[in-house]
Amino acid sequence: MSKILHRSIHAELPVAVGGRGIELFDADGKAYIDASCGAAVSCLGHGHPEVLAALHAQLDKLAYAHTGFFTTEIAERLADRLIADSPDGIDYVYLVTGGSQAMEAALKMARQYFVEKGEIARRHIIARRQSYHGNTLGVLAAGGNEWRRAQFRPLLIETHHIAPCYAYRGRSAGESEYGYGERVANELEAKILELGPGEVIAFVAETVVGATAGAVPAVAGYFKRIREICDRFGVLLILDEVMCGMGRTGTLHAYEQEGIVPDLVAIAKGLGGGYQPVGAVLMGRHIYDAFATGSGFFQHGHTYMGHPLAAAAALAVQDVIREQGLLENVVKLGELLNCRLRERFHKHYHVGDIRGRGLFRGIEIVADRGEKSPFAPARKVHAAVKREAMARGLMVYPMGGTIDGVQGDHILLAPPFIVSAGQIDNIVERLGDAVDAAIAPGV
Numbered sequence: 001m002s003k004i005l006h007r008s009i010h011a012e013l014p015v016a017v018g019g020r021g022i023e024l025f026d027a028d029g030k031a032y033i034d035a036s037c038g039a040a041v042s043c044l045g046h047g048h049p050e051v052l053a054a055l056h057a058q059l060d061k062l063a064y065a066h067t068g069f070f071t072t073e074i075a076e077r078l079a080d081r082l083i084a085d086s087p088d089g090i091d092y093v094y095l096v097t098g099g100s101q102a103m104e105a106a107l108k109m110a111r112q113y114f115v116e117k118g119e120i121a122r123r124h125i126i127a128r129r130q131s132y133h134g135n136t137l138g139v140l141a142a143g144g145n146e147w148r149r150a151q152f153r154p155l156l157i158e159t160h161h162i163a164p165c166y167a168y169r170g171r172s173a174g175e176s177e178y179g180y181g182e183r184v185a186n187e188l189e190a191k192i193l194e195l196g197p198g199e200v201i202a203f204v205a206e207t208v209v210g211a212t213a214g215a216v217p218a219v220a221g222y223f224k225r226i227r228e229i230c231d232r233f234g235v236l237l238i239l240d241e242v243m244c245g246m247g248r249t250g251t252l253h254a255y256e257q258e259g260i261v262p263d264l265v266a267i268a269k270g271l272g273g274g275y276q277p278v279g280a281v282l283m284g285r286h287i288y289d290a291f292a293t294g295s296g297f298f299q300h301g302h303t304y305m306g307h308p309l310a311a312a313a314a315l316a317v318q319d320v321i322r323e324q325g326l327l328e329n330v331v332k333l334g335e336l337l338n339c340r341l342r343e344r345f346h347k348h349y350h351v352g353d354i355r356g357r358g359l360f361r362g363i364e365i366v367a368d369r370g371e372k373s374p375f376a377p378a379r380k381v382h383a384a385v386k387r388e389a390m391a392r393g394l395m396v397y398p399m400g401g402t403i404d405g406v407q408g409d410h411i412l413l414a415p416p417f418i419v420s421a422g423q424i425d426n427i428v429e430r431l432g433d434a435v436d437a438a439i440a441p442g443v
């Protein structure tokens, strides 16, 4: 019996003992294609020799130095690299150890930014109902995922939520995509006016919604409108690219495809590809300057931030992606994955929507495609798909729950950037079988 308090106590988990390329192996010798990179983490797959070599080399030099005493060469190199690879508007980096930490730091940074500037009345955070920003209390409050929040509500700080940009369910009949995007973006303006311009700190959103909804990009023009509204009211735009960032959608940052620059961006999963726990907040010069010309001190910090091994892993992962031109693979194989999903599911009675960008794709499972009606929550269709997929040696990332008032089941696919065309075919074939097997009983 395991002595670990696992997420799901009664689930019988296989024991992972190894990984190579896009596969993981359990203690019984069974292989699993990692078609979700866990939760969009292992972007280079498993056991990548160059990353392992970089980690060994760093371990030989220095494992740990507290950031209150030292900076390190490897952390500085990683920061330089992230800035050099980002489009204009990213000038400084704050290194942490994961996604929730990155988002928590971004929220506190945003508040202190206004304190430094003397705008202390700014105290509100606005986010979207369809969002997940992490499980620690601050970012849980910002997230809009009701089932994750419900029992902790008495502990959560007050935050405010507007509609997501979720065209599959939100767009009215006859409304253009652009018109829909503008309408839901305008909810931000209304919310700022309601709370009081001058009292809002930031608007927070995932550029492409991940775990809550299964790879939902915004419609064209939505984020441009959001940026305009933020600028008009001096509100900071914080993008959560913990899951969708670092190449996953085909560009280093997903926001590059929206034609905007945020004030703060949180990144994590694909940054270190799972070789070490690492995350970061990327920021514009104006944020840094407010601290530099103000108190000179960001009132935050963690023991393991800027960890040399985490920095070495992240730098090595990013080197491999750049040197091997893997973002091109993400675009090319992402299109193939999209095509194969459409071939397999576009007439499927229980698949209502197929969406996403790059190697970040989702399908929404429904009881009736025509009516877009979801399955009863008690049926736990997403969990059944996961079970059937695991039985077929396939890892996908399923999620169910209430999204903007609608209970839904989604399956997220996020294969490693090194995936081949043949492996994509294999993934979609196994997924098709798993979906059919999961839904067939009782339909």
Ligand code: PLP
Pocket: 039, 098, 099, 100, 101, 103, 132, 133, 134, 135, 206, 210, 211, 240, 241, 242, 243, 244, 268
């Ligand atoms: N933000 C997003 C968009 C995420 O998908 C996640 C994790 O799934 C987080 C934040 C939290 O990251 P972590 O689990 O590393 O704390």
